[in-house]
Amino acid sequence: MENLSIQGQVLTPQSGDAYTTALRRNSDLSVLPAKYIVQPVLYEDIPPVIACATSQSPPLEIAVKGGGAHSATWASSNGGVVIDLSKLNKVTLAADKQSITVQGGAYWGDVYEVTSKEKVDVVGSPLWFVGVGGYTLGGGHGPLSGEHGLAVDNLLSATIVLADGRIVKTSSDEEPDLFWAIRGGGGQFGIAVDFTFKVYPYAGPIGAGMMAYPGSEIAQVLKIITDWKKTQTPTERFTMNFSRPAPHFKPTIVILPTVLHDQDGSRTQKILAPFREGAVKPVLDKVGLVPDMLTVSHAADAAIAAAPRSLVIRGTLISDFFPELLLGVYEKWLAFTESNEDVRASAVLFDLTSPHKLAEIGSADTPxxxxxxxxxxxxxxxxxxxxxxxxxxEFTADIVSFVREKNAELSGQDLGWWLTLCQGNEKPEDVFGTNLPRLRELKTKYDPKKVWSKGFVIEPLV
Incomplete structure (x- = not known):
């Protein structure tokens, strides 16, 4: 591998700090000691790496790192090869500002640096350090999804390096089967080295910040939310967290709002009035106008920097903000974080973004x-x-299982699992449903030998 004729860099454990730095992930639990870390600087650097790895006996495992934010080991390999896309992080806004092309190693913060400067927007992650690649291949829920749908609903084309070394362009017109598969099928069909997304008019200024309530007021807060949802529009959303912020570590309900297109702050004041004038008042209220998604994406930096780096994340979907479900989760979280101060930084998040835009796409139109x-x-x-x-x-697994079962009981719908926050041991039919057979056919077409065996693995038919 060290003798490959490529322009990128090949790192080994003997490479010292460069190798150690390249191993780092968002969670320390995601780090595995790779035999080689290859950092391509050209798309053409990648096929020789694939060929070399697959020619070994036995073949070397290949992992692909985009942003490295996932808490599983999907972007790492124990003794294999990691193709680290971090040098492929260019972001290019089209001259007409109708589309933006982002390389697969970019973070959403890289994208927002460009969109902020040019006063445009794109559907992306609420956090700057999330990689564009993994986020998009899993679907892509974001603060602008209420208005514009998911990231995959706004994907115009992509460039993919296939397992056989071919570099292909895919869109609704070129390699349309592949284009269907990558819009929610995960990284099972090739390495996405760039994406081109639709661009939208500037969403700022944005009302954003934090409102916090004592955990003991959970029932009253949920009543406010139930009423607030009745008048919610696609331009406002929030994330509700159950957490124990320092320095007192008291159980707290945190509301993190996002109000788009607010020129002078008046919309934010009106929209958040129920949270300030209801039966319970916030003990902390820091909400104001920020200029853009770049600022929003950095809002949690201090809290994340102070949090323990041993992190495991799971997640799933719910049909509605059922008070019975939310109260059940709160009680489980409260008991767990009170049981041991070593785990009291554990938190639960519920995102309340208007879901109607994502429902405009058919369930078979993407995976x-x-x-x-x-x-x-x-x-x-x-x-x-x-x-x-x-x-x-065990706590994360217990909570998502409880949520799935309780949601099915209350809604009559078993929503299964959400690929983006799976850990890899879930049943494929629970993730993809009736789309699984087509995904398996396309896995057979594009990766019959399972070169891409990290992440949520889709089995080929042969």
Whole structure:
């Protein structure tokens, strides 16, 4: 591998700090010691790496790192090869500002640096450090999804390096089967080295910030939310967190709002009035106008920097903000974080973005089976010690199982699992539903030998 004629860099454990730096991920639990880390600078650097790895006996495992934000080991390999796309991070806005092309190693922060400067917007992650590649291949829920749908609904084309070394362009007109598969099928069909997305008019100024309530007021807060949802429009959303912020670590309900297109702050004041004038008042209220998604995406930087780096995340979907479900999750979270101070940084998130735009796309139009209105939730199990990691893993698995079962009971719909926040041991039919047979056919067409065996694996038919 070290002797490949490529322009990129090949790192090994003997490469010192460069190798150690390249191993880092958002969660320390995601780090595995690769035999080689290859950092291509050209798309043409990648096919020789694939050929070399697959020619070994046995073949070397290949993992692909875009942003490295996933808490599983999908972007790492124990003794294999990691194709690290971090040098392929260019962002190019079209001259007419109708589309933007983003290389597969870019973070959403790289994209927002460009869109902020040019006063345009694109459907992307609420967090700057999330990689564009993994986020998009899993579907892509974001703060602008209420208005414009998911990231995959706004994908115009992509460039993919296939398992056989070919570099192909895919869109609705070119390699349309491949284009269908990558819009929610994960990284199972090739390495996405660039994406071209639709661009929209500037969404700012944006009302954003934080409102916090004592955990003991959970029932009253949920009543406010139930009423607020009745008048919600696609331009406003929030994330609700159950967390224990420092320095007192008291159980807290945190509301993180996003109000788009607010020129003078008056819309934000009106929209958030129920959260300030209801039966319970916030104990912390820091909401104001920020200029753009770049600023929004950095809002959690301080909290994330202070959090334990042993992190496992799971998530799933819910049909509605059922109070019974939310109260059940709160009680489970409260008991867990009170049981051991090593895990009290664990948190639960529920996102309330208007779901109607995503429902305009048919369930067979992309691999994402859940196209009826729904919302996403996530569980962050964080541990300060190695001894508590397994407890954090069990907690996240217990919560998402409870949510799935309770949602099915209350809605009559089993939404299965959400690919983006799977860990890899879920049943494929629970993730893709009736789209699984077509995905398996396309896996057979594009990767019959399972060169792409990291992530949520789709089995070929042969």
């Amino acid at each position: 994402l089976k859940n196209r009826e209105p729904n919302y996403w939730m996530a569980v962050q199990g964080r541990s300060k010690t190695d001894a508590s990691v397994e407890a954090a893993r």
